[in-house]
Amino acid sequence: VADRLQIVLAGTEERGLTSYGEYAAVGGWKALAKARAMEPDAVIEELLASGLRGRGGAGFPMGRKASFIPKPGVRINPAYLVINADESEPGTFKDREVMQKVPHRLLEGALITAHAIESQHVFIYIRGEYLAEFETLRAALEEVRAHDLLGGVTIVLHRGAGAYICGEETALLESLEGKRGQPRSKPPFPAISGLYASPTEVNNVETIATVAPIIAMGGAEYAKLGVENSSGTRVFSLSGNVVRGGNYELPMGTSLRELIYDLGGGIADGRELKAVIPGGSSVPVLTPDQIDATLDFDSMAEHGTMLGSGAVIAIDDRCCMVQLGLRVAQFYRHESCGKCTPCREGTRWMVQILRSIEEGRAGQGDLDLLLDVCDRILGKCLCPLGDAAAMPVASYVSRFRAEFQRHIDEGACPYGDASSLARVLAPADQHAPRAAEVPA
Amino acid sequence: VSALHDEIRAVASQYPDPRSAILPALRLAQEQHDGWLPPEALREVGEALDLTPAYCKAVASFYDLFRLEPVGEHVVEVCTNVSCALLGAQRTLEAFEAELGIHCGETTADGKVTLRAVECYGGCGWGPVVSVDERYREPVGADDVPAIVEELRRG
Numbered sequence: 001v002a003d004r005l006q007i008v009l010a011g012t013e014e015r016g017l018t019s020y021g022e023y024a025a026v027g028g029w030k031a032l033a034k035a036r037a038m039e040p041d042a043v044i045e046e047l048l049a050s051g052l053r054g055r056g057g058a059g060f061p062m063g064r065k066a067s068f069i070p071k072p073g074v075r076i077n078p079a080y081l082v083i084n085a086d087e088s089e090p091g092t093f094k095d096r097e098v099m100q101k102v103p104h105r106l107l108e109g110a111l112i113t114a115h116a117i118e119s120q121h122v123f124i125y126i127r128g129e130y131l132a133e134f135e136t137l138r139a140a141l142e143e144v145r146a147h148d149l150l151g152g153v154t155i156v157l158h159r160g161a162g163a164y165i166c167g168e169e170t171a172l173l174e175s176l177e178g179k180r181g182q183p184r185s186k187p188p189f190p191a192i193s194g195l196y197a198s199p200t201e202v203n204n205v206e207t208i209a210t211v212a213p214i215i216a217m218g219g220a221e222y223a224k225l226g227v228e229n230s231s232g233t234r235v236f237s238l239s240g241n242v243v244r245g246g247n248y249e250l251p252m253g254t255s256l257r258e259l260i261y262d263l264g265g266g267i268a269d270g271r272e273l274k275a276v277i278p279g280g281s282s283v284p285v286l287t288p289d290q291i292d293a294t295l296d297f298d299s300m301a302e303h304g305t306m307l308g309s310g311a312v313i314a315i316d317d318r319c320c321m322v323q324l325g326l327r328v329a330q331f332y333r334h335e336s337c338g339k340c341t342p343c344r345e346g347t348r349w350m351v352q353i354l355r356s357i358e359e360g361r362a363g364q365g366d367l368d369l370l371l372d373v374c375d376r377i378l379g380k381c382l383c384p385l386g387d388a389a390a391m392p393v394a395s396y397v398s399r400f401r402a403e404f405q406r407h408i409d410e411g412a413c414p415y416g417d418a419s420s421l422a423r424v425l426a427p428a429d430q431h432a433p434r435a436a437e438v439p440a
Numbered sequence: 441v442s443a444l445h446d447e448i449r450a451v452a453s454q455y456p457d458p459r460s461a462i463l464p465a466l467r468l469a470q471e472q473h474d475g476w477l478p479p480e481a482l483r484e485v486g487e488a489l490d491l492t493p494a495y496c497k498a499v500a501s502f503y504d505l506f507r508l509e510p511v512g513e514h515v516v517e518v519c520t521n522v523s524c525a526l527l528g529a530q531r532t533l534e535a536f537e538a539e540l541g542i543h544c545g546e547t548t549a550d551g552k553v554t555l556r557a558v559e560c561y562g563g564c565g566w567g568p569v570v571s572v573d574e575r576y577r578e579p580v581g582a583d584d585v586p587a588i589v590e591e592l593r594r595g
Binding site for chain 2: 087089090092093096127128129130131132154156158159160162163164175176177178179180181196237238239240245246247277281311313315324327328331334335420421422425426427431
């Protein structure tokens with residue numbers, strides 16, 4: 001465990017590399033000088049050769065994305081680099097660790113990427129709740145400025161204000177333009193018309209924090225790490241009913257078993273594993289018989305799910321799957337921006353049906369009705385938020401159908417109050433905030 | 441022209457379009473209005489950015505961190521999303537309710553503490569996550585709650 005290969009979090013085995021000096025001491029800031037001595041296209045070639053795929057969830061090859069940005073002679077407007085630090089997929093806390101522990105590696109990657117797309121303007125959109133991470137990043141940015149590394153590039157740290165949907169790239173751009181964060185119709189894609197209708201490269205924090213190591217070691221070397229179609233390492237966020245939750249940077253292709261049992265210490269409290277969410281709460285669930293599935297894009301697809309944000313949630317046998325579905329649906333209903341009808345209305349129906357199943361009020365046709373509602377959301381919205389609600393819930397029904405059926409047949413939750421998710425209050429259901437002095 | 445106006449203009453100068461500064465502007469306004477956005481705060485933001493108060497309210501109401509109702513001096517937020525819930529977030533939340541004598545979503549009668557349940561705060565591996573006045577505490581079990589409430593009552 002101690003000598004495992006780290007790229008993004010390299011050098012943080014003892015503690016974070018928050019200062020310029022600490023980062024420089026492990027060879028930091030050399031890749032920027034190397035990249036700036038290269039032609040921008042040569043930098044993009046290295047990224048293409050590395051096989052680096054986006055770490056935010058969609059997994060799009062980063063080098064290709066960068067190559068879509070029109071060149072200075074062709075474009076009319078300036079090009080922007082926007083770094084998506086609006087990490088909010090339930091179960092995911094890796095970008096937070098990257099910003100806390102290696103803020104300089106993120107900033108170095110930002111400046112290299114800006115050079116690659118010949119941009120002078122970088123925005124880092126950081127989720128509003130991440131106050132400590134914002135402060136760490138701001139301090140690091142001050143040091144970068146003091147060391148005169150910006151080279152004419154401006155980096156603006158822009159704090160979000162609490163909206164999951166702003167992790168979706170076009171909603172993020174709307175929000176950054178000072179609007180409600182509602183996704184745009186694509187095409188046009190941000191590379192052509194993004195921020196202020198200008199060419200915009202949008203990348204996740206972990207993706208950008210991988211750029212400097214790639215330039216340092218060379219794209220071809222990086223491509224040797226991991227497995228086919230999934231090069232390199234990934235910072236996996238492990239949570240749920242495990243002994244040692246936390247972030248673990250591992251080569252792509254590591255098995256769920258190694259992550260959960262060897263590194264995470266296995267299932268806590270002597271319980272049995274019941275289900276695994278492998279890529280954040282929006283992806284289809286896996287069952288214990290799939291524990292040897294490997295964490296890479298192709299393997300997850302073969303198992304009917306997705307690598308998503310790399311957030312692995314282990315769920316033990318105390319959890320009622322109907323309650324899990326209800327809690328997941330409540331989240332996406334709360335976060336639906338309301339723009340597309342299937343998502344806005346469908347997530348509401350999902351919550352209602354799941355609640356009636358959980359409370360033993362559902363009829364025999366309601367499981368199929370639930371699957372039908374999911375099907376009427378899937379692929380029918382501008383952005384993936386609706387899918388993010390429908391896919392996991394549909395998978396809980398298909399993988400644990402007997403448990404759902406028991407709720408209906410018995411007219412009650414078989415777990416009663418013994419489920420680990422019993423009576424969990426979703427924020428949407430809490431009383432409206434009231435202060436004592438507000439008249440009734 | 442108020443200090444807030446100048447602060448907002450300074451932030452807005454970082455962006456090609458001043459409207460981009462609306463989130464930081466609303467945040468500044470909220471900080472200066474006891475943690476929420478009364479109508480005058482929305483007017484001030486609007487004036488500084490050349491936007492209508494209605495536009496500012498439309499944006500503010502979209503984002504969970506902006507509050508359009510008064511809040512307590514301290515805000516305690518308990519994540520009840522899946523990972524934290526699997527580790528007992530509901531027991532933590534109920535311990536706060538019992539200790540504070542209010543329901544989740546309410547503010548104590550003395551105006552000291554507002555208690556809220558929130559969606560995933562990104563501390564899943566160290567849950568249950570509780571945020572006290574924007575600072576994370578991880579993990580917070582039900583047993584840890586009395587000491588936190590005592591600290592807030594004193595502070």
